[in-house]
Amino acid sequence: MDNYLTETYGRPFLDYVLATSNHGHINDLTDGQKATLKLLHNVAEAVDTEDGKDLRRVHIIHRISGYLPEHNCSVAALLRMQSGGEIPEPHHGDPLVDCMWRLARDAWPSFLIPQDENWPAFFGAMGALTFTHPAGNEAWNRILQDDSLKKLFPEYSDDPDSRGEVTEIQSSVLTSAGRGGTFQLVSLPDLILSHARMRQLIQNELSFESFLSAVAAIIADWRRLAIGRQARTPVLVGFAGITLEREVNLPQGRLRKRSEADRLLFGRQPGLGREVSVVLETTHAFKILKVAPAKEMLSNNGMTNIWKGLESKFEESRKQLDHDIDMVRFSVLMASEPTSPMAMAVVSRAMLDMTQHGSSFGTHAVSFAPYGDVHIDSARAEKIEHWAREVKDKHPGKLTLGARRLVSAVSTRTDPLDGLIDAIICWENMVGTDMETSFRVCGALACLLEPESGEERTKRFKELKSLYDTRSKLVHGSREPSYIEAQEYRSQAVGYALRAMQQLYRFPDLLSEPESAVRGTKILLTYDLSIKGSRQR
Structure with a gap:
């Protein structure tokens, strides 16, 4: 078939008006099909000579979709019947x-x-x-x-x-x-x-x-x-x-x-x-x-x-x-x-x-990726489907800010320090309080992340406190760390935020607690977070 016609009208349209299968090539055209192709060629050439070629498709549509009263159908429908097709x-x-x-x-x-x-x-x-x-x-x-x-x-x-x-x-x-x-x-x-x-x-x-x-x-x-x-x-x-x-x-x-x-x-x-x-x-x-x-x-x-x-x-x-x-x-x-x-x-x-x-x-002009692309294989897809059901059924409105900030920290923040700040806002949304913020936020997160070992809990607390203090110094005007250091800070803060959020979903009554301060207090003082299950001490 003429490449000019294929480029102009597309193969699906030509198959329709010529009443042919969309498989294989057209051989042995009937007289009706030849007449159809000639008319389409004439229409395309007429449109090419008109002003406003950016509207070429619109001009073509106006010609081939026009209604013909004497035939009670459009031009395109008549071409299909001329080619031996049915309407x-x-x-x-x-x-x-x-x-x-x-x-x-x-x-x-x-x-x-x-x-x-x-x-x-x-x-x-x-x-x-x-x-x-x-x-x-x-x-x-x-x-x-x-x-x-x-x-x-x-x-x-x-x-x-x-x-x-x-x-x-x-x-x-x-x-x-x-x-x-x-x-x-x-x-x-x-x-x-x-x-x-x-x-x-x-x-x-x-x-x-x-x-x-x-x-x-x-x-x-x-x-x-x-x-x-x-x-x-x-x-x-x-x-x-x-x-x-x-x-x-x-x-x-x-x-x-x-x-x-x-x-x-x-x-x-x-x-x-x-x-x-x-x-x-x-x-x-x-x-x-x-x-x-x-x-x-x-x-x-x-x-x-x-x-x-x-x-x-x-x-x-x-x-x-x-x-x-x-x-x-x-x-x-x-x-x-x-x-x-x-x-x-x-x-x-x-x-x-x-x-x-x-x-x-x-x-959205997204030109930078804080993290590399990840391929979702079948196993990861199944895991996403599981988490999507969990989030749909259980995610409380009071943790929406933390979820949104965690997403932005990993996907849209081009400056790693912005990602660090977003991740720590997520920490605070989970277990934040108005008083003794640093100790209580980092302490509650350490308990949530390391429920089985006091030694690991202490180590984690120090790491969390260091990141929290870095964030606090930044927002109060301290010297910014190097870009490499900032990337590492973001990765650590994001990793802890993600692990903590995943842990919260293991304990529905903690997850649904409407106040972050109360949630944090429960984690610190009254809740058994060990692998044996969720229960108050």
Whole structure:
């Protein structure tokens, strides 16, 4: 096949419109297939001569997805039939889903055209189809007649004769993701199709049948959102610092190798330092917090006032997502050996905001790794799965600060002294007190780390006290140690913090103690930490 056409349209698209298997090469083309290839070649050449070549893919999609009334299908669908293929007639039973499936059938080929490999995916180019296809017009009407979805446009009647031009039907929305603005009825079918495709990419289920399933699932989510309920929206988090032998199943989702589809959602991130090696595939609670007439938010201070009233909700949602990600990183760290921490640094993050085209995308420029990459073999993966369940079931909120600081000490602190300070904050979060801090923190940690031997306990206390005193002198302006010394201090402080946190999980009543000072006192005075078990002396 012509390399020019393959590079322009991609093999999946060509296989679809030529009605061929995606295995092997095409021989003995029929007259219909030859006609299809000629038309595609003409379209590609026409686009190449236009201005704005950065929008080449959009121009191509507009040409091949346009609706042909005389054939009751898109250009791409007609090409498939011309090549000898069949066009499916999917049926669901829900009137809105059925008309969206007709749109999905004709839009499907457009989603197969390759994306720009350097930037996150954007699928908001279906307007040539949704604005001209009869199923698009039916979808708008079905939305306004739907008991749930019509709440997205409270100003407008479900009577087609009394609501005015459909292109003027809009509202303003604000979501728990902290995003919002004008929301148009005519954009909703396009959003449903594009987000269905993105969910396909995330789940790596790329068949036409899975696309239809994703469309139905997106519609169900929109119905929940429209009546004020929450939906779970996909989130991808790209990490550096570990590599995987196999998928790791966690309460929050799954850790997996980076896939080719992730490239479309994250982009290449040129110049941002460390590359994504592992992806967390999870979900996050997503909710529409406010629906209002567009003119209300566009009025003087309208958006500002509403935004201020919802700031606490935005912050709550952001903190919950950050917490979920931190607990995944913490679980992996807890499965580490103290001398070889598995340190995951966040490189990229993408959340699918269903009210927007594309994803809410962010990057973190991580160019330095305090610890080297660690390969997670099957045995380590099993250990991570164990610790993830332990953390999910047992980790107390009062120790979240310590967990977060321990994670940052091993993954993001480029200055080893910052890592040392973070690790000792973790010590204090576990067993800290307002009085006699140095002695009590180091004494409690020594008991926790060396419960079997008084001699070892004394030795450990001295080591801990030396590190604690170094931290105290630093924050009060003493001369900084050399870089090599600082690295060693960090490694020691991190190792002790990690071992102590692992030990606490052996004793659930100590772990759940709400006050660090009380926990420290129990460890020092009343608790038997020996290998025989947890009991008070």
